Amino acid sequence: xxxxxxxxxxxxxxxxxxxxxxxxxxxxxxxxxxxxxxxxxxxxxxxxxxxxxxxxxxxxxxxxxxxxxxxxxxxxxxxxxxxxxxxxxxxxxxxxxxxxxxxxxxxxxxxxxxxxxxxxxxxxxxxxxxxxxxxxxxxxxxxxxxxxxxxxxxxxxxxxxxxxxxxxxxxxxxxxxxxxxxxxxxxxxxxxxxxxxxxxxxxxxxxxxxxxxxxxxxxxxxxxxxxxxxxxxxxxxxxxxxxxxxxxxxxxxxxxxxxxxxxxxxxxxxxxxx
Amino acid sequence: xxxxxxxxxxxxxxxxxxxxxxxxxxxxxxxxxxxxxxxxxxxxxxxxxxxxxxxxxxxxxxxxxxxxxxxxxxxxxxxxxxxxxxxxxxxxxxxxxxxxxxxxxxxxxxxxxxxxxxxxxxxxxxxxxxxxxxxxxxxxxxxxxxxxxxxxxxxxxxxxxxxxxxxxxxxxxxxxxxxxxxxxxxxxxxxxxxxxxxxxxxxxxxxxxxxxxxxxxxxxxxxxxxxxxxxxxxxxxxxxxxxxxxxxxxxxxxxxxxxxxxxxxxxxxxxxxxxxxxxxxxxxxxxxxxxxxxxxxxxxxxxxxxxxxxxxxxxxxxxxxxxxxxxxxxxxx
Numbered sequence: 001x002x003x004x005x006x007x008x009x010x011x012x013x014x015x016x017x018x019x020x021x022x023x024x025x026x027x028x029x030x031x032x033x034x035x036x037x038x039x040x041x042x043x044x045x046x047x048x049x050x051x052x053x054x055x056x057x058x059x060x061x062x063x064x065x066x067x068x069x070x071x072x073x074x075x076x077x078x079x080x081x082x083x084x085x086x087x088x089x090x091x092x093x094x095x096x097x098x099x100x101x102x103x104x105x106x107x108x109x110x111x112x113x114x115x116x117x118x119x120x121x122x123x124x125x126x127x128x129x130x131x132x133x134x135x136x137x138x139x140x141x142x143x144x145x146x147x148x149x150x151x152x153x154x155x156x157x158x159x160x161x162x163x164x165x166x167x168x169x170x171x172x173x174x175x176x177x178x179x180x181x182x183x184x185x186x187x188x189x190x191x192x193x194x195x196x197x198x199x200x201x202x203x204x205x206x207x208x209x210x211x212x213x214x215x216x217x218x219x220x221x222x223x224x225x226x227x228x229x230x231x232x233x234x235x236x237x238x239x240x241x242x243x244x245x246x247x248x249x250x251x252x253x254x255x256x257x258x259x260x261x262x263x264x265x266x267x268x269x270x271x272x273x274x
Numbered sequence: 275x276x277x278x279x280x281x282x283x284x285x286x287x288x289x290x291x292x293x294x295x296x297x298x299x300x301x302x303x304x305x306x307x308x309x310x311x312x313x314x315x316x317x318x319x320x321x322x323x324x325x326x327x328x329x330x331x332x333x334x335x336x337x338x339x340x341x342x343x344x345x346x347x348x349x350x351x352x353x354x355x356x357x358x359x360x361x362x363x364x365x366x367x368x369x370x371x372x373x374x375x376x377x378x379x380x381x382x383x384x385x386x387x388x389x390x391x392x393x394x395x396x397x398x399x400x401x402x403x404x405x406x407x408x409x410x411x412x413x414x415x416x417x418x419x420x421x422x423x424x425x426x427x428x429x430x431x432x433x434x435x436x437x438x439x440x441x442x443x444x445x446x447x448x449x450x451x452x453x454x455x456x457x458x459x460x461x462x463x464x465x466x467x468x469x470x471x472x473x474x475x476x477x478x479x480x481x482x483x484x485x486x487x488x489x490x491x492x493x494x495x496x497x498x499x500x501x502x503x504x505x506x507x508x509x510x511x512x513x514x515x516x517x518x519x520x521x522x523x524x525x526x527x528x529x530x531x532x533x534x535x536x537x538x539x540x541x542x543x544x545x546x547x548x549x550x551x552x553x554x555x556x557x558x559x560x561x562x563x564x565x566x567x568x569x570x571x572x573x574x575x576x577x578x579x580x581x582x583x584x585x586x587x588x589x590x591x592x593x594x595x596x597x598x599x600x601x602x603x604x605x606x607x
Contacts, residue, residue, distance in 0.1 A: 010381050017375065018392040024475060025396065027418050028407045043416035086299040093296030099289040105297070105304075112308055116535055116585055118561050118578040122318070122571055123311035126325075146303025177292060206400040208538040213566065224402045231406055232545050238410055245403040256398045260391075263398075267479055268486035 032242035059243040068226035075137050075222050076204045082144030083200040090147050091155035092181045113149045139214040151196045158192035195266035319576035324569045336576035352552050353560040361533035364470045368477050369525050376484035397478030405542035408472045431463025434543050437553040438464035465553045480525045487521045519600045
């Protein structure tokens, strides 16, 4: 795309668009710092009259924030571990081992990516309830130990780029399949594993439908669901709602800036994780 | 030490046994969490099932009820319309916006990386938080969006408090009639239009893929076209668009699948009710409410299968037409 040098005015549409896309975030942060009175009397003034940092304390203390946070972190850690475990194993089985039926099963797995969640929701719920996992984070973590088509596909594509000679040499040296997997594939696949871990962490942090379906006890709620409960209870106190939303969003934004490269590469090479 | 590792030459059964520990966990999940639920949902869709007593076969009653509600504009009919409206508006707009943003973000200007980051950033905001923010931004009285519209002299919309639809000509003519009579009237932007606006804010994911694809377009194509005297618009029409067509197709298919499954944002902006007056009752919310609020598992299962067949049919049609407009020699994807 590096043709003629762009016009000096090219900056104008860029500034405009960047402004429009950033405005909601700026509004979110600034409104979260306004007093109740200012929001009621003068909602359109951009800056807070007095910067009400206390809103953040009020938001955190008017819900069991630390408990929600703890649950969110447990959920994220558990599901990242589960996903890394099940998906890297399956990706190895689908890329570096030859066995009858492999291509058929792989095709079936890919087609499950297009399956709307509605079709499996009800029996899945009853099954996990039968296992005694209703009202437990386990209902959300256990399935991650049983693989996810998108992540298996992503890891398989990466495993396929690792030279076959390396694997062959290890096998000739007496390395078992486990050895090849553990000593060669995993160490060489750190970037792909990081992408998977990052995406799964974010998916678990953001998940709302899962907790809504499986959790009934507020003590077990992760932040995404706890925030929604807070929103429906305090729908008039916009500043507190937005302060709580900022606290919920901030870790993901920080993570994005820390792992920007992993992030963009993951999306650009594999499409969007829905 | 003896080696028990089967080599690629080993017997078929041995190779399956060797692969099982690796694909086993996924296979268990596939059977228990996909195949079994898939079949169970199909069976229950022909039953009356309220969780309290065992499923009781009722033939095609659930499907008849769906057909009836579809034709008479009952709740299912309303949910189909709401879902179709959301998909038909949000997907084409996200393609148009994603391509346009990618093109201007590929201009080599100072601060390019900053612009890219700022426009991508909204797409990492969690859906729950985004829904809270947009509920405030689209507040008809106090929100930023109506304020911005009023600055350019427009009356703004009712957004999440309104059942009106910007795609509905009748809603526009009602607005115009009110204006001609000298009355104040909001623009016909209602709850579903609010959801569309919110989805466009998160277009960054698709934009990144367009940007990557733009980077793969061979420069010689543009140079050759320029020598032949093609202006910027013709270069866009005859080079950029065809080269992006595989990504546009991907965006189209994934966009429709995501739009049909949209749930979290709808639940938050309507507090799980699908309101006002059912105007945001999309299929996934109606299904969730039928199953877990009204414990009507049979009806919900029939809806799930109808939805599945619909998505399958739309995807199949898209793949079929794609032969005519998607260029596969282009960007190596």
